[in-house]
Amino acid sequence: MYSISAIIEANLEVKKSRFQAFAVPVSSEQAVKDFLESYRDHTTTHQCWAWKIGHDVRFNDDGEPSGTAGRPILTVIEGQNLTNVLILVNRWYGGVKLGKGGLVRAYGGCASQAIQLAERIELIATQSVQLHCEFGELAKIEYELQQLEIAFQADYLADGVLITAEMTDDQIDVINPFLQNLTRGREQLSIQDNL
Known part of the structure; x- marks a missing residue:
C-alpha cells in the first residue's frame, strides 16, 4: 500500500466548468474533518470528496447526481493502491451541463491529475x-x-x-x-x- 507525501493541487477546465483537486495525506478521520473545514470554499458550486484510511472509505457527491463525483474520486484512490489519502475536488459551474458521464470523467480526471503529480510513499505495516x-x-x-x-x-x-x-x-x-x-x-x- 502507498500514500502520498504532501498536499498536491491540480486544475482542470471542462466546458467552462472549473475543477480544482487537492490530494492530501491523512491519518485519521479527524484529520479529514479538519482539512475539509479549513478548505471550505463558499464560492464553489460543489465540493466533492473521497477518502480512504486503512480499509475505511467515505465519499460525498455534495449535490451532484448520485455516483458522479465522490465514487469516481474514490475509484482513483483505490485504483492507485493508495490509503491514508483524501481527495477534495471543487467545482465552479460554468453554465454548461456535463451530463452524468461528463461529471464522472471530470471529477475522476481532476482527481487523477492530482494523484499523478503526487510523490507516492510506501506504507510499511508495523x-x-x-x-x-x-x-x-x-x-x-x-x-x-x-x-x-x-x-x-x-x-x-x-x-x-x-x-x-x-x-x-x-x-x-x-x-x-x-x-x-x-x-x-x-x-x-x-x-x-x-x-
Missing part, C-alpha cells in the same frame, strides 16, 4: 509489541533494537523493564529469537492488539 527483560539484560536488548533502527520506550518496573515498540514483521523475526536466546526461553515478544 505491529505494536512489548517485551519484558531483567535489568541485567537491558543493555543487550537496547543495542539490538538500535542496530535494527527500532524506536522504543522502556518502562522500569519492580521486577525488570517493559519495552514497547513498533516493529515490522521482518524486525519481529529477528528480535523474537534474539530475546528467547538471551533469556533462555523465559521471554518472548508479546504482540499487542491495535484497537
Whole structure:
C-alpha cells in the first residue's frame, strides 16, 4: 500500500466548468474533518470528496447526481493502491451541463491529475509489541533494537523493564529469537492488539 507525501493541487477546465483537486495525506478521520473545514470554499458550486484510511472509505457527491463525483474520486484512490489519502475536488459551474458521464470523467480526471503529480510513499505495516527483560539484560536488548533502527520506550518496573515498540514483521523475526536466546526461553515478544 502507498500514500502520498504532501498536499498536491491540480486544475482542470471542462466546458467552462472549473475543477480544482487537492490530494492530501491523512491519518485519521479527524484529520479529514479538519482539512475539509479549513478548505471550505463558499464560492464553489460543489465540493466533492473521497477518502480512504486503512480499509475505511467515505465519499460525498455534495449535490451532484448520485455516483458522479465522490465514487469516481474514490475509484482513483483505490485504483492507485493508495490509503491514508483524501481527495477534495471543487467545482465552479460554468453554465454548461456535463451530463452524468461528463461529471464522472471530470471529477475522476481532476482527481487523477492530482494523484499523478503526487510523490507516492510506501506504507510499511508495523505491529505494536512489548517485551519484558531483567535489568541485567537491558543493555543487550537496547543495542539490538538500535542496530535494527527500532524506536522504543522502556518502562522500569519492580521486577525488570517493559519495552514497547513498533516493529515490522521482518524486525519481529529477528528480535523474537534474539530475546528467547538471551533469556533462555523465559521471554518472548508479546504482540499487542491495535484497537
